[in-house]
Amino acid sequence: MENEILRTENLKAYYGNQEILKGITISFPQNRVTAVMGPSGCGKTTFIRCLNRMHELSPNARVEGKVFLHGEDIYAIDPMLVRRKIGMVFQRPNPFPTMSIYDNVIAGYKLNGIKLPKNEMDRIVEESLKKAALWDEVKNHLHKLGTFLSGGQQQRLCIARALAMNPDVLLLDEPTSALDPIATSRIEELMIELKKTVTVILVTHNIAQAGRVSDYAAFLYLGELVEFGPTRTMFTTPKDRRTEEFLTGKFG
């Protein structure tokens, strides 16, 4: 097994009395792309929202079990610190509408009251935009509003914003579901590039996408982890009948 960065132990999540996740134990390898797949309503979004403690923000939400980042239980430390270590990108691009491209990227620092010298901020902005493969397109109008960009560019801006905080893990919640095919393929290329510096956990309902970009894949069904392993192995020789049916499009 490879270097582990993030691990869950018997993770359960609830909305009110409804059990969404029924005890998930999984270990995410460092600097790899892991795809979390499953049909709609299987709990995959809830699952990654538990990994950076966003789930608990919903009314009536509750979490049981443990999540370890570098061996440290994230439910024992301040959620705000957790979220700086574990970044997140959402289904729909959501740049801050009142901020420029530059300010969007550096927002994690500014909003957290972390003061940096100007040249340091410039460096972080440039580096993050380069990592997100957006630098060349926006370097001449960094002070335009982020919302003037196209949907795909906005999503890469959101990735840059998350990367600027230098997280250990980047959670991507169906990041291409609102994008056209060209923007989608750019984001997919980017994900493969990103794993050099960060561990990527990708939620997707798109089996082909999981096959293209992920090293490991997890299949969630009705709140349970059915199967987890190297993507290639799972796609060629699934161990569980449900996984096979999902991969061959029998449901989902």
Add this chain to the structure above:
Amino acid sequence: MPKVRSEKSRIIKDKIFKIVIFLLATITIIPLFLILYYIVQKGLKVVSPEFLLSLPKPPGEEGGGILNALIGTGIIISLASIISIPPGIAAGIYMAERKESKLSALARLCVEVLQSIPSIVVGIVAYIWIVMPMQSFSALSGGIALGIIMFPVVVRTTEETMKFIPGTLKEAALALGVPYYKAILKVVLPASLSGILTGVLIGIARIAGETAPLLFTAFGSPHLELNLFKPMSALSLFIFNYATSPYVEWHELAWGASFILVSMVLVINIIARVIAKRWKTRF
């Protein structure tokens, strides 16, 4: 054939309907323009720099101005704004953030009721609460009375505007490890700014012409009063007092003051519209 006839009558009905709604829409414009025409005709000739910058003169003397009322309106509106805007925005934030809570439901009801309380009643209450204990009419009591009237307007527009901000925006901030209060104050609130500002301006336009509550509170004064604890004039009070006086020269002053007040309200409303359109946040 009966079919064709019904077809024809339908087309005619359709035309009649279109004409009727067009005419009725036109009629709604007429009263405003009549009022404006009348006020411009009577008031414009009175208005001059001197009219704006001098104090009213005793009856029988020509000239005189509305400086005391102009400054008074400015001070009382500022007081009302200070009193109503910060708590109004805070309450609106709470109600938009905790839509389902019992407190929000109760607050929503109270705000609606507050909005429909006649302004004269608010004036009487301010009289009992503030003027009587302090044993003096004052700009402060007038500002509080108008603040109470403006408060529900600010609460409702803040709530309505913030409801339209996508929840994903707040989540984006929280996912960066930003504390909740900063996510609200630095991300959600700026995105709602144009809406809230519009609401505030509409609130100001609403109270700028209020007269009844000021009769019990600010009361009016012929002097240039800057002390918040003393009786103070305001444009609406000035119009009321001078228009009901028996002196022709004072009637002239009242017309001029009406012109200024109406122009002010009009300009504020237009600015509010422009802000709502131009500064609208794109998502």
